[in-house]
Amino acid sequence: MKFKRITVIAALVSIVSLGSVLAYNYNNSSQEQEPVIKQNYYGKGKRMGFENIAEMEDKSTLIVIGKKLDKEVPTILLDGVEQEDGYEGVLGGYTISDFQVKKILKNTSGKEVEKNQVIPVLENAATDVIGDGKKKVTYTNDGYELMKKGKHYILFMDESGSGPGTFIPLSAIYGKAPLEAKKGDLEFNGEDKFVKKIINEATKKYKKEVGTIKE
Numbered sequence: 001m002k003f004k005r006i007t008v009i010a011a012l013v014s015i016v017s018l019g020s021v022l023a024y025n026y027n028n029s030s031q032e033q034e035p036v037i038k039q040n041y042y043g044k045g046k047r048m049g050f051e052n053i054a055e056m057e058d059k060s061t062l063i064v065i066g067k068k069l070d071k072e073v074p075t076i077l078l079d080g081v082e083q084e085d086g087y088e089g090v091l092g093g094y095t096i097s098d099f100q101v102k103k104i105l106k107n108t109s110g111k112e113v114e115k116n117q118v119i120p121v122l123e124n125a126a127t128d129v130i131g132d133g134k135k136k137v138t139y140t141n142d143g144y145e146l147m148k149k150g151k152h153y154i155l156f157m158d159e160s161g162s163g164p165g166t167f168i169p170l171s172a173i174y175g176k177a178p179l180e181a182k183k184g185d186l187e188f189n190g191e192d193k194f195v196k197k198i199i200n201e202a203t204k205k206y207k208k209e210v211g212t213i214k215e
Contacts, residue, residue: 035129035136041090043124043141047171049194053201060156060170062113063106065179065209068147069098069118074126076137085135093126093139095146096166099155102213109159109167122160122168123147123176143190144173152179152213154206177202179210 050056057063074095078088099121107113124141147153156175157167169175177199178187186199 035134037085037087037135039090039135039137041093041137041139042143043092043139045141045172047173049171050174050198053198053205056156056170056174056198056202057106060106060158060175061109062111062157062159062167063104063154064099064101064113064119064157065103065105065152065154065206065213066099066101067152068149069100070149071098072096072123072146072149074128076126076128076130076139078130087131087135090130090137090139092141093128093137095123095126096163097121097123097147099147099153102152103209105154111159111165120163120166121147121155121157122163122166124169124172140189142173142192142195143188144176145187145189147176148178148187151181152210153177154179154202154209156202174198177206179203179207 048059050059072095074093076093077091079091081089083089097120098118101113101115101117101119104113104115113119123146124144125139125146127136127138129136154177155167156170156177158170160166160168173188173190173192173195176187178185181187181203186196186203188195188199190196
């Protein structure tokens with residue numbers, strides 16, 4: 001009986017020890033994967049501006065209301081030149097986001113777009129790791145913020161010149177307006193007062209459309 005008791009205790013100790021080793025390895029692995037350097041980049045560029053929302057509507061070839069889905073693929077563009085921290089410099093970035101169309105207000109793009117169709121939208125912001133995965137980069141073009149997953153937006157777009165079938169908000173940062181954000185939240189982190197004015201106009205004009213959309 002004494003021998004059996006010792007055997008059981010030894011087995012329990014082995015199980016506990018194995019569990020501790022596995023937990024240590026898991027935690028250690030998680031820590032290794034966590035980026036140790038985080039850096040934000042803010043890009044600026046020349047673009048076409050708009051005096052009012054009517055002008056933006058006129059210039060758009062595709063105006064839709066819909067929902068940002070979960071899938072998004074970020075890309076950070078590097079310059080190939082190693083910096084002081086050992087990583088390449090950042091030129092820019094973008095994210096290809098899945099957007100489900102719920103209502104089509106205008107389509108002169110030459111591309112067939114139907115209700116409930118999922119279209120790729122190029123957003124001028126991105127967050128991703130680079131190099132060995134230990135540097136996390138967040139890039140935004142003039143304060144553009146990525147659409148939030150599961151939320152509805154109105155998009156004023158044109159087809160991207162670099163990706164047939166992919167659409168991009170007009171002038172990179174003007175053509176996206178949130179329809180479910182809190183009052184005063186334009187989901188834009190830039191300083192351009194004209195961009196803020198247009199986004200605010202678009203939100204006010206089309207916010208009621210969300211109630212007409214059936215999931």
